Amino acid sequence: MNRINKRFETLRQQGRKALIPYLVLGDPARDVTLPVMHAMVKSGADIIELGVPFSDPTAEGPVIQKAHERALLNGSSLRDALALVAQFRETDPDTPVLLMGYANPIERMGYETFIAAAVSAGVDGVLTVDLPPEEAEEFNQHLGKAGIENIFLLAPTSSNDRQKMVTGMAGGFIYYVSLKGVTGAGNLDVASVKQHVDHIRSLTDLPVCVGFGIKDGASARSVAELSDGAVVGSVLVNRMAGLAEAGESDPAAYASAVSELITEMRNALDN
Amino acid sequence: MNEKMNIDFSQVPDARGHFGPYGGRFVSETLIYALDELERIYRSLKDDPEFQAQFDYDLAHYVGRPSPLYFAERWTRETGGARLFLKREDLNHTGAHKINNTIGQALLAKHTGKRRVIAETGAGQHGVATATVAARLGLECHIFMGEEDVHRQSLNVYRMKLLGATVIPVTSGSKTLKDAMNEAMRDWVTNVDDTFYIIGTCAGPHPYPELVRNFQSVIGREARQQSLAQAGQLPDALVACVGGGSNAIGLFHPFLEDESVAMYGVEAGGFGLATGKHAAPLNDGIPGVLHGNRTYLMEDENGQIIETHSISAGLDYPGVGPEHAWLKDIGRVNYVTIDDDEAMDAFRRLTKVEGIMPALESSHAVAYAEKLARQMDPEQMIVVNLSGRGDKDILTVAEIDGITL
Ligand SMILES: Cc1ncc(COP(=O)(O)O)c(C=O)c1O
Numbered sequence: 001m002n003r004i005n006k007r008f009e010t011l012r013q014q015g016r017k018a019l020i021p022y023l024v025l026g027d028p029a030r031d032v033t034l035p036v037m038h039a040m041v042k043s044g045a046d047i048i049e050l051g052v053p054f055s056d057p058t059a060e061g062p063v064i065q066k067a068h069e070r071a072l073l074n075g076s077s078l079r080d081a082l083a084l085v086a087q088f089r090e091t092d093p094d095t096p097v098l099l100m101g102y103a104n105p106i107e108r109m110g111y112e113t114f115i116a117a118a119v120s121a122g123v124d125g126v127l128t129v130d131l132p133p134e135e136a137e138e139f140n141q142h143l144g145k146a147g148i149e150n151i152f153l154l155a156p157t158s159s160n161d162r163q164k165m166v167t168g169m170a171g172g173f174i175y176y177v178s179l180k181g182v183t184g185a186g187n188l189d190v191a192s193v194k195q196h197v198d199h200i201r202s203l204t205d206l207p208v209c210v211g212f213g214i215k216d217g218a219s220a221r222s223v224a225e226l227s228d229g230a231v232v233g234s235v236l237v238n239r240m241a242g243l244a245e246a247g248e249s250d251p252a253a254y255a256s257a258v259s260e261l262i263t264e265m266r267n268a269l270d271n
Numbered sequence: 272m273n274e275k276m277n278i279d280f281s282q283v284p285d286a287r288g289h290f291g292p293y294g295g296r297f298v299s300e301t302l303i304y305a306l307d308e309l310e311r312i313y314r315s316l317k318d319d320p321e322f323q324a325q326f327d328y329d330l331a332h333y334v335g336r337p338s339p340l341y342f343a344e345r346w347t348r349e350t351g352g353a354r355l356f357l358k359r360e361d362l363n364h365t366g367a368h369k370i371n372n373t374i375g376q377a378l379l380a381k382h383t384g385k386r387r388v389i390a391e392t393g394a395g396q397h398g399v400a401t402a403t404v405a406a407r408l409g410l411e412c413h414i415f416m417g418e419e420d421v422h423r424q425s426l427n428v429y430r431m432k433l434l435g436a437t438v439i440p441v442t443s444g445s446k447t448l449k450d451a452m453n454e455a456m457r458d459w460v461t462n463v464d465d466t467f468y469i470i471g472t473c474a475g476p477h478p479y480p481e482l483v484r485n486f487q488s489v490i491g492r493e494a495r496q497q498s499l500a501q502a503g504q505l506p507d508a509l510v511a512c513v514g515g516g517s518n519a520i521g522l523f524h525p526f527l528e529d530e531s532v533a534m535y536g537v538e539a540g541g542f543g544l545a546t547g548k549h550a551a552p553l554n555d556g557i558p559g560v561l562h563g564n565r566t567y568l569m570e571d572e573n574g575q576i577i578e579t580h581s582i583s584a585g586l587d588y589p590g591v592g593p594e595h596a597w598l599k600d601i602g603r604v605n606y607v608t609i610d611d612d613e614a615m616d617a618f619r620r621l622t623k624v625e626g627i628m629p630a631l632e633s634s635h636a637v638a639y640a641e642k643l644a645r646q647m648d649p650e651q652m653i654v655v656n657l658s659g660r661g662d663k664d665i666l667t668v669a670e671i672d673g674i675t676l
Contacts, residue, residue: 130298
């Protein structure tokens with residue numbers, strides 16, 4: 001069984017919600033990402049969403065855009081993301097890792113080459129922001145054969161028909177985008193999230209997790225109560241950016257700063 | 272139906288916006304609904320006589336169409352070879368072909384009831400054309416422009432401001448047109464309920480490439496009739512510059528099934544193809560996905576989009592409309608390059624021999640037409656799309672001449 005599905009089954013049995021932190025590979029430096037991923041797990045992350053840097057991240061707000069730019073400056077690429085997951089797996093065989101990024105680096109590598117490498121590295125899921133179901137048929141088939149889950153987004157603007165189509169094609173979990181906007185936006189509307197998540201749940205047995213606009217333990221808890229988990233990105237990336245700007249070069253400093261935030265959110269979700 | 276190619280060009284793109292393997296709709300989920308809505312509105316209005324009549328009226332009375340097809344006699348003589356005709360899009364209101372498209376999209380925006388329009392711009396011509404129609408319709412208008420281009424095209428920035436638009440300098444990435452487009456897409460995702468995105472070229476997610484082509488095809492329809500009326504023949508060749516490709520597809524499309532008409536799309540060769548510093552994805556790029564469509568792109572071995580270079584801001588873009596990608600692959604259109612220096616020379620020559628100052632973008636087409644004409648016979652005929660006038664480029668040219676104005 002895929003690690004993502006296994007993890008949600010465990011969480012369900014324990015009556016707990018998933019905490020899914022996001023970071024960008026190579027942000028701000030190449031040696032920071034691996035220790036931060038391990039620290040995330042230690043402080044309570046259930047699934048790690050590893051952002052693959054792209055030159056034109058159109059779905060990202062300023063905070064994550066800058067993280068992509070920092071990572072590109074040190075040459076971080078999709079190839080490096082795969083190598084990093086393999087390294088992560090050497091000491092963590094259990095925590096699911098999902099690659100989040102844009103279509104072009106994958107297209108450049110080629111679907112089959114990418115998927116073969118992802119399988120051998122131990123990647124569990126892929127979320128490609130600009131590859132909606134209509135354009136993902138071929139990719140989806142390849143992923144399915146390889147046992148990698150294709151995570152799709154649903155948005156407040158998704159029609160009922162689309163919700164049906166997407167839930168029919170998706171694997172792992174449904175990533176519900178809580179708001180109209182880019183990552184890091186501040187207009188989370190919990191009542192609207194509830195209405196949409198309820199509807200998605202009526203269409204599928206897949207877990208539904210909510211991302212965009214989650215800033216702290218309280219907002220993580222408010223969406224997790226209505227769903228199966230919370231995805232957290234910009235706050236973590238922003239904390240790391242603060243250290244980078246202050247010239248911090250010790251990976252352990254990044255790991256402990258991120259741990260602090262994750263611990264707070266984990267506690268908010270569990271208590 | 273094109274006999275040799277056996278392609279019915281009016282049936283392309285398919286229902287999902289694919290031109291062969293290119294085009295499509297590669298956007299995040301939030302935007303799908305807005306694109307569906309746009310497509311629905313466009314389909315319902317496309318063949319609506321009232322909508323068409325309004326579009327035609329605006330083109331005639333506001334833009335000043337039809338634009339002349341001008342036989343450039345002296346330029347022809349000086350060049351030597353085929354007769355050179357200029358399709359004078361530079362005479363349109365606001366000085367370029369861009370207005371044909373913004374008039375059409377603004378009419379669509381009106382039908383959606385949205386009160387705010389946004390656009391990306393490189394040279395500023397599309398920004399000016401958008402600000403112009405927004406002023407006319409009383410719409411709020413925000414223009415995204417790479418910081419680099421804000422400096423290169425300060426005249427157009429000021430024009431947009433005078434027209435009541437807010438110009439937002441984009442500082443992310445390479446600070447040029449592609450980044451302006453990224454930022455416009457981010458704004459659209461955020462304000463999707465009340466905002467209409469007026470894309471300036473035949474790129475982006477479906478249905479933009481199709482509808483921009485159709486709005487711009489007025490260029491080719493007129494040129495076809497004018498050629499027959501004035502020269503008693505179809506042109507032997509068409510030449511147009513290609514940034515995103517909207518002026519080129521507008522000229523080419525109505526001729527695609529005329530097999531005798533050869534077509535040349537001219538990309539920006541920048542410092543020369545061999546230097547890698549250019550904006551010629553069809554000549555030196557590879558298919559990939561950017562800005563909502565699959566097309567030829569300038570990118571590195573990791574699939575990161577790379578910085579382009581052209582003397583003309585309007586051609587300085589790493590992608591190209593998906594229909595051009597397809598027309599290249601099927602061999603219907605030839606895509607060639609003209610470098611910065613050649614374009615500058617052509618700019619000066621046309622100005623001196625005809626008293627027509629072309630935009631630096633259009634100067635690429637002018638330069639290639641000269642090369643082509645010399646290889647053709649005097650009874651043959653070339654139509655060059657003079658996509659815009661060069662006034663906006665005066666500061667760039669003066670700088671090259673070492674003159675401060
Ligand atoms: C005068 C002129 N010609 C050509 C272009 C390039 O655009 P396209 O290739 O879409 O015609 C521009 C773009 O700004 C322009 O201003």
